[in-house]
Amino acid sequence: MSLDWDAVRFVVFDVDGTLYRQRxxxxxxxxxxxxxxxxxxxxxxxxxxxxxxxxxxxxxxxxxxxxxxxxxxxxxxxxxxxxxxxxxxxxxxxxxxxxxxLAACLYPGVTQLFAGLRQSGRPIGILSDYPAQAKLEALGLTADHVVFAGDEGIESLKPHPRGLEFLIAAVGVKPHQTLVIGDRVDRDGLVARRVGAQALIRSSSSIDGWQTFARFDDALFLPVLARS
Ligand SMILES: [Mg+2]
Known part of the structure; x- marks a missing residue:
């Protein structure tokens, strides 16, 4: 199973445990x-x-x-x-x-992936159950659309679909053109599935029924990494 990046026009990231080492x-x-x-x-x-x-x-x-x-x-x-x-x-x-x-916990390859996505014209969304803007700043990352579970009008926790639906509508793509990258099947995986988006789960071992990756310097991301 490999990912067809040509079919992905919008990438939405979870924050905790996905962009940095939560442990x-x-x-x-x-x-x-x-x-x-x-x-x-x-x-x-x-x-x-x-x-x-x-x-x-x-x-x-x-x-x-x-x-x-x-x-x-x-x-x-x-x-x-x-x-x-x-x-x-x-x-x-x-x-x-x-x-x-936070900065000391950032996963290797995240900064490069964000740069690559931006260079390839794909907007970057953030969907987090905890306030995310200050964390992104601390991690040295910027996103195009940031949604936190407590935002007015969202007020729901993943896998409730409201936050992801809001992001997809804001960018103006179709759900199936959206890729959610997270670390939890029961939150990030399920919210993607409920909305009809694709999901990619960060995990060191494979998970039945889900596409996973172990690191952001995985070959999976090569097609969208920034050319230097
Ligand atoms: Mg997480």
């Missing part, structure tokens, strides 16, 4: 959070983040819409925090602090 980032953040908990004698941050992630993951499994108020409220109730306190912890530890580590 490396998670490790560094876990170290920082632990250090914070020890120094400030504050275990609340750990409890809030763990619960927030678990509820968010469950909402993704349900392809939830209008998820954010419920996510904050449920995390707050489960950890005996105010919604404002939860929002502050999420914004600090999930959105702001990881930015400084």
């Amino acid at each position: 490396r980032l998670r490790f560094r953040m876990a170290r920082d959070i632990l250090l914070h908990a020890l120094l400030k004698r504050d275990l609340n941050v750990i409890a809030v983040l763990a619960r927030y992630r678990r509820i968010r993951e469950r909402m993704g499994d349900e392809a939830a819409i209008d998820f954010e108020p419920a996510l904050i409220a449920q995390t707050a109730a489960a950890t005996a925090n105010s919604p404002d306190a939860v929002r502050a912890i999420v914004s600090e530890w999930i959105e702001r602090r990881p930015l400084g580590y």
Whole structure:
């Protein structure tokens, strides 16, 4: 199975775990959070983040819409925090602090692939369940259309199709001319399939029924890499 790049006019990327090594980032953040908990004698941050992630993951499994108020409220109730306190912890530890580590976690070949796609005239879209603009800047990447699950009018988690449908409409291509590149079959793969787009899943091992790739310097991408 190989990819027919001539049939691809728009490429949509997931961010976390697709453009950068999520495990490396998670490790560094876990170290920082632990250090914070020890120094400030504050275990609340750990409890809030763990619960927030678990509820968010469950909402993704349900392809939830209008998820954010419920996510904050449920995390707050489960950890005996105010919604404002939860929002502050999420914004600090999930959105702001990881930015400084991102560049060191960027996967090899991403920058070249973005340049190649741009050179070949294919617009680049981003579809992320977490805020993506600041992360892209930290990674030194630019995209033509960036959609985050919490954006007004989107407010849905993958694999809900709303975000991808919005991107495809914004670019004005057909769903089957769109390629979604992600790291999770149950999110990125499924959203592509629901909308009628193609999917390419980053994975070191093959996954039955899905086209996968291990690295961005894979031969698969050669046809769209920038000529120097
Ligand atoms: Mg991902």
